Amino acid sequence: MLPPKTTNDGFPTPTSLSQSETEEMLIKHIPDDTSQKKPTLDKKMHMSFLVRNLVQGFPERYISQDASQPWLLFWTVQAFSVLQVGLDPGNKQRIIDKVLAWQHPDGGFGGGPGQAAHLLPTYASVCILAIVGRPGPGGGWDQIDREKMYKFFMSLKLKDGSFLVAHHSEVDVRGIYCLLMVATFLDLLTPELVEGTASFVASCQTYEGGFASSSHPSYSLSGDVLPPPAARPPLGEAHGGYTFCALASWVLLQPYLELSQEKPTIDVSNLLRWLVHMQGTFIELGGFKGRTNKLVDGCYSWWCGGSFALLEALGVGGIQNANSDEVPIDSGTGDGVWDDVDEGLYNRMALQEYIIYAGQHPTGGLRDKPPKNADAYHTLYCLSGLSSAQHHVFPSHLRKKQFLDSWKSSDSTKDELRKRSFGSILSWIEEEGASHILGGTENRLNATHPLTNLTITHTEAITAHFYEQDVPAKQRSAPTPTRAAAATA
C-alpha cells in the first residue's frame, strides 16, 4: 500500500503543485511490498564517481565552482573517508601540495591559487589537510600559518561578535561555523576572538525555531549599534544549512561560555520542533527539507539529520541525557517502557530509505532528488547524512574526562579555555553496538564526528597535534543503562 499524498486541502497553490509533482516522482522510488530486493548502497559505483572526479577532473560546468576548489576536493576526499577508503601516499601528497597553493600570503585560504582568503575555503582546506596531511615538512599541517590565520580572523570580526566571510563580503553563520571549527582544530580559540559571537548566533534563531543566515542590528540615530534587548531581526527564514552551522557554532562556543559572563540563550525546544518537522512524510521517503513548505533534498540529510546529534551536547535526546528511571509512555505500542531513547528523535530508518532509494544516481554519485544529476556536494552530504542515521555518536562524559586527565599543561594563561575546548571536541565517540543499518552491514559507512563531519580518528589526530597533546586509547564502554536490543540488521 502506498503512503498517502500530502493534502492540498482542495486549495492548490504553486507550493502544493510542486510538492505534488515531487511526490509523483518519489513514489516511483518506493519499492513495492513484493520486491525481495535488499536496499543496497552501491558503494562501488559511488567510488568510481569519486575516483573519476579526483583523477580525471571536473567537467566544464564546474567552472561555476572555480572559487570553491577546496570544497570540491573536501567533498571528494571526505566521501572516500565515509566510504572507508584511504588514499595512497602519492595522491595524498598531490592533494597536500594543491591545498597549500591556496594559502593566502596574509593568512587563511582562498578558493584557488591567487584568490582572496575566505572563511569557507579556509575550513574546507584545513579539513582536507586533516584527512590527508601529517606533521613535518611537506605534510601540510605545519605549513599552515597559524599566526597569520589568527590575524585574518580578527580582521573579519565586527563589533557585534559576527564575522565577515571575507573582506568586503557578507556576514553569515556559515562563516562563523567555519571559523570556529578551524580555530578549534588549530588551537586558536581566545576570548578576544569569540567575544560576542554566541550572542550573535543566538540572534539568528527565528520564530520557527531554526536559524537564519544572519541577523541585523538596530542602529541608534548616531549610527551606533544598539545593545540588547534592542530588536535584532534575523535576515531570511529558518533554513537547514544555516541551522546546522549556527547549532554547531553554539556547541563549539560552550567551553567559552562556561568561563564567560556572557549568557545568551537559544530556544532548544523550538529548535527541536522545527528540526523534526523538516523530515518529510512516508511519501517523501523520510528525506529532510531545508525550510518549511519546501521540497525534500538529500543534502539536508546531513544539515538537518546531523543536527540531532548536536542537540545531545545540549542535553536533548540520547541515552546519556535520559533520566534513568523508567517513565511509562503510552502511545499504545512497544512494552510501555522507555527503552529506546538512543534511537534518536527523528526517524533514522526512514532517512536511510530516502538516501538509498532516491538519493543514489543510477550511474554513480548521490543527489538532491530524482531525476537530478549527482554532484560532489550532494554525494558527500547524502553519505554523511546516511552515516549519521546509521550510527549513534555522542559526547561522552567518560571520554572527555580521559582527555582532561591526560592534559599536559603549558602554563599559558589561556590554558583553561584551550583545555576545555580540546576535551569537548574530542569527547565525541560512537556508541558501540548501537548502529541501525538499513540493508545490513554491507551498507555500513564510517561514523563521522557530528561537529566536524570528519571521522573521529581524523578529528583526534589533527586536534591533538595542534594542542600538543596525546590521544589516550579508548576504553571499551557502553553508556548506561544497558540497551534492550541493538537492532543491527
Added chain:
Amino acid sequence: MPRKLDFDDSLFADLPEWADVTPVEQYEGVNPVAPIFYTPEYTDATNYFRAIVQSGEKSERVLDLTENIIRQNPAHYSAWQYRYETLVSLLPTPTPSSHPLLTAEVELMDELAVLFLKTYQVWHHRRLLVQITREPQRELDFIKKGLQVDSKNYHTWSYRQWILGFFGGKGSISKEGDEEIDEDLWASELDFVDTLLATDVRNNSAWHHRFFVVWACGVREGEEDRERVLKRELIYAKQAISLAPSNPSAWNYLRGILAHTNTPFSSLVTFAEAYAYPRESVDAKQRDIVDLENPLPSESADLPCAEAMEFLADAWEVEGGQEKIDAAVTMWTALANERDVMRKKYWEHRIRDAHLGLRGGQKKTTTA
C-alpha cells in the same frame, strides 16, 4: 579605450592594451589532482586577473576584466571583491549618486542579478553599492520584480530585509543633493506580503517577511497599538489556516506571534479544536454561526489537521494538571500512531517529557 566585451571571442592575451601584463598561470609547473576543465576564455581571463591582483593595479580596465570573469563565473568572489575595491578607488569622495561609473555599475548589477539570481555575490555587491548610492527605494522596487520570478529566493529576501533594517524607517538621499526624502520605506511592505500570500498562502518566505515587518524590527509609526496589531495578525493567520489548514507556514506564524507577545496558546483552543478532529465530529450546527474570531475549516479541508492537533496538545501541556496532560498525551498518541507516524519518536519524547513535568521532574528541553 576599447573594451573586451563578453560577446567578443578574442582573448585578453590577444589585446594590445593588455600587452603590458604578464599572465599568471594558476598552478605553476604542477599537475594538480581533480582539475576543472576550464574553457580557454576562462583560463585566459583568470590568468590576467591573478596578474592584476599581484600588481595591485586599480584602473578602469580592471572593471572590464572582472566583469568578464563574473559573467563566466558569478561566484568568483575574489573578482567581485577586487572589482569593488577598484570601483571605490576610482570614485571621488563624497560620490554624487549621478557619477557615470556608479550609475553604470548599478545598471550592470540590474542585469546580472536577473542572470545570476542564486549567487551570493550579486546580492552582496548590490548591498555595497546601495551604501554609496543611498537609494534604498530603488532597490525595493527591483527586488519586487526579482521575487516575481523566484518568490522563495533566500538571497533576495534577506537582501530586502537588510535594506529595510539598514535604512531604518528613513528615506533615501535624493539624486540632486543630500536632502533627506521623507518617505517611509516600510509603507508598502504589508501590502507586498499580502499580494504574495494571496498568490501562494504556503510561501514560507513571505510569512517570515510578515513576521519581520510586523514583529521583529521594533514598533513603527501607526503600529503603536500592539493589542490591535496582535488581533489583526491573529485574524489574518486564522483566515489563512481556514483556507488551507495543513499549512505549517501559517501555523508557525500563529505560534510565533503568540510566543512573541507572551500570549498563551490556550487562548486559541476554541479555534484549533475545529481543525483537530475528524469532520464528522464537528457539530453541523456550528457551521451556521459566523464567528470571525474562529473561522472554520473550508469545506474541502482535510481533517483532522496534524498542526491543529499539535497546537492543542502544546496548549494543554502548558496549562498543566493531570486532566490537561492526559488530553495532551491522547493527542500526541494519535499523532504518533495515526496522523503523523513519521515523527513518532518525537511525539513519544513529548509524552515522556510531559510525564516528567507532571511528576515535578526537570523538563529536559527548555533553553540552553
